[in-house]
């Protein structure tokens with residue numbers, strides 16, 4: 001098969017089901033010829049991810065909970081044995097206690113702050129460090145973020161702080177690994193109805209607000225995100241690193257809500 005990603009092998013972390021952003025990304029990468037390995041968090045999700053991986057002809061499916069560093073090491077070791085080298089990774093992992101994805105940010109607990117940071121931010125650095133060792137001929141790394149990192153979004157709270165740190169780590173990792181030909185970027189996706197998205201209080205209102213006020217007057221889909229990752233993960237973006245690329249129907253450029261009356 002020939003395509004933008006032909007001959008490239010990569011690891012996808014963060015497919016929970018067919019609504020996951022990572023699944024939209026996987027479908028786009030596979031369509032363009034990439035060979036994929038998947039991780040899943042726990043056996044319950046594994047049952048959902050296995051048939052999805054099979055749809056894309058992947059039998060490389062490994063359990064991984066990023067809170068358990070040994071499971072991350074096992075994933076990397078298995079890939080090293082099977083593939084030897086690695087061309088790209090996709091980190092689409094985020095978690096925070098949903099009881100703290102509502103109300104005031106100021107009420108965030110120390111325990112949930114640390115856990116949110118480790119899972120949603122630092123895991124990218126830990127995985128990047130290990131994956132970089134396998135990117136002997138350069139490579140590309142991608143994580144997923146949200147505009148709540150740079151502007152206050154209701155209820156996003158500690159996740160916004162974690163995403164800000166994640167975006168900063170994209171820049172630091174890009175600087176660390178640039179000399180080795182490894183590019184590190186993030187996609188900042190608009191709100192999408194997923195398992196993780198549903199954990200944020202008033203998610204529905206957020207979706208409808210974006211739909212009404214984004215320049216494209218619609219929310220984005222996992223396919224929109226998947227198609228944009230093709231650019232960042234393929235050689236089309238060979239000169240791009242340390243970027244936060246918005247795929248949000250243009251919502252990030254808006255200031256006041258659209259007032260249709262002002263248009264006439």
Ligand code: NAD
Nearest residue numbers: 014016020021041065066093094144191192194195196197
């Ligand atoms: P999702 O629920 O489908 O995916 C989140 C994934 O994180 C799941 O696969 C889950 O298993 C994994 N995960 C959570 N804790 C983990 C742990 N300890 N170890 C390993 N994996 C763990 O939801 P999604 O919306 O597709 O989320 C993917 C990424 O996209 C997240 O980083 C999220 O913050 C980001 N994002 C989502 C939206 C949105 O509106 N849905 C918008 C912008 C960015």
